[in-house]
Amino acid sequence: NAGVTQTPKFRVLKTGQSMTLLCAQDMNHEYMYWYRQDPGMGLRLIHYSVGEGTTAKGEVPDGYNVSRLKKQNFLLGLESAAPSQTSVYFCASSYSGGQTGNQPQHFGDGTRLSIL
Amino acid sequence: GENVEQHPSTLSVQEGDSAVIKCTYSDSASNYFPWYKQELGKRPQLIIDIRSNVGEKKDQRIAVTLNKTAKHFSLHITETQPEDSAVYFCAASLATFGKGTHLIIQP
Numbered sequence: 176n177a178g179v180t181q182t183p184k185f186r187v188l189k190t191g192q193s194m195t196l197l198c199a200q201d202m203n204h205e206y207m208y209w210y211r212q213d214p215g216m217g218l219r220l221i222h223y224s225v226g227e228g229t230t231a232k233g234e235v236p237d238g239y240n241v242s243r244l245k246k247q248n249f250l251l252g253l254e255s256a257a258p259s260q261t262s263v264y265f266c267a268s269s270y271s272g273g274q275t276g277n278q279p280q281h282f283g284d285g286t287r288l289s290i291l
Numbered sequence: 292g293e294n295v296e297q298h299p300s301t302l303s304v305q306e307g308d309s310a311v312i313k314c315t316y317s318d319s320a321s322n323y324f325p326w327y328k329q330e331l332g333k334r335p336q337l338i339i340d341i342r343s344n345v346g347e348k349k350d351q352r353i354a355v356t357l358n359k360t361a362k363h364f365s366l367h368i369t370e371t372q373p374e375d376s377a378v379y380f381c382a383a384s385l386a387t388f389g390k391g392t393h394l395i396i397q398p
Contacts, residue, residue, distance in 0.1 A: 208386055215300075217380060217390035218335070233386065234292075265334065276342060277323035277385060282334040 177201055181266050181283035188256045188290050196251040196286050198266030205271040207249035208233075208280065209241060211262040218265065224249055225271065256290045263287050293318040297381050297389025305397050310371055312392045314381035315363040321383040324357060324364045329378045329391075338379075339366070371396050 182197045198207065205226050210218040220233030224243040238260060240252045249268075253260060267280040294317040304310045316324075325340035341348045341355045341364065348355050352371075357364040368375055376396045381389040 210386075210388075215390065217297075218388040220386045223386060279325055279337040279340060280327075280335075280386070282336070284334050 179266055179268055179281050179283035181264075181286050183286060184284065185287045186289070188253075188288070190257060190290060192256050193252070193254050194256065195253075196264055196266075196288075198249045198251070198268075198283060200247055200249075200268040200281070202268060202281065203246070204268035204281070205246075206269045206278075207243065208267045208269075209239070209249065209251045210265045210267065211235065211260075212265060212285075213262050221251065221264075258290045261288060261290045293321060293384035293387040295381060295383050295387050295389045297392060299392060300390065301393045301395070303395040303397055304371055306371055306373065308371055310368045310375070310394055312366045312379055312381070312394070313363060314365070314383070314389050315361075316383040316387075317362065318384055319359075319362065323383070324355070325382050326355060326366050327380045327382065327388075329380065331377075335380060368394075373398065 179200045208223040209221040212218050219235050221239050222233055222241040224230045227246040230241045242250045264286045266283045269280045270278040297314045322343040326338050327335040328338045329335040339350050339353050339355050341357050352369045354367040373396050378391045378393050380391050
């Protein structure tokens with residue numbers, strides 16, 4: 176099993192450009208998440224999904240859009256990149272847990288994104 | 292929504308000593324509290340977790356304690372080793388993380 180795979184690993188964009196980050200998981204997890212990690216700020220939730228075809232906003236959703244057309248994939252889009260979106264982006268997935276409650280998250284290796 | 296506070300932001304201990312990291316949370320409905328370790332340039336990885344029906348859990352040199360009344364939980368690492376140097380994150384609720392603790396093990 177590859178686990179959680181993020182594409183690309185690095186990217187440099189110019190202000191105003193758009194791009195899509197891809198997250199793929201092969202563990203049949205229901206839940207998927209996108210975070211950004213900035214120095215001293217920890218992991219902040221951008222958007223998440225509790226199942227195919229569903230998405231919800233997290234703590235810092237502005238400037239980002241997401242889609243979950245297939246259970247195994249969760250896409251994060253930046254329509255018009257801004258320097259403030261320079262960050263390391265992590266995708267994660269987890270089982271829903273059902274009656275046992277929340278489950279551990281499995282993270283990808285991250286995407287380092289720089290906006291000039 | 293949930294709010295998680297984590298302290299300290301940096302912790303330096305001598306090799307072989309114990310380290311304690313503390314987190315508080317705001318939502319009394321939260322029932323799952325994982326801890327993740329992130330080495331430099333790597334992904335966060337789960338090291339231990341605890342559910343609200345348990346007060347303490349141990350795994351070799353690592354333990355977590357939970358006080359639901361006070362809404363705080365702590366990570367305890369005993370007999371620290373150089374490979375314990377990393378950033379540690381606590382979390383509560385679905386996906387609310389603390390800001391992290393940089394643990395430094397001094398030789």
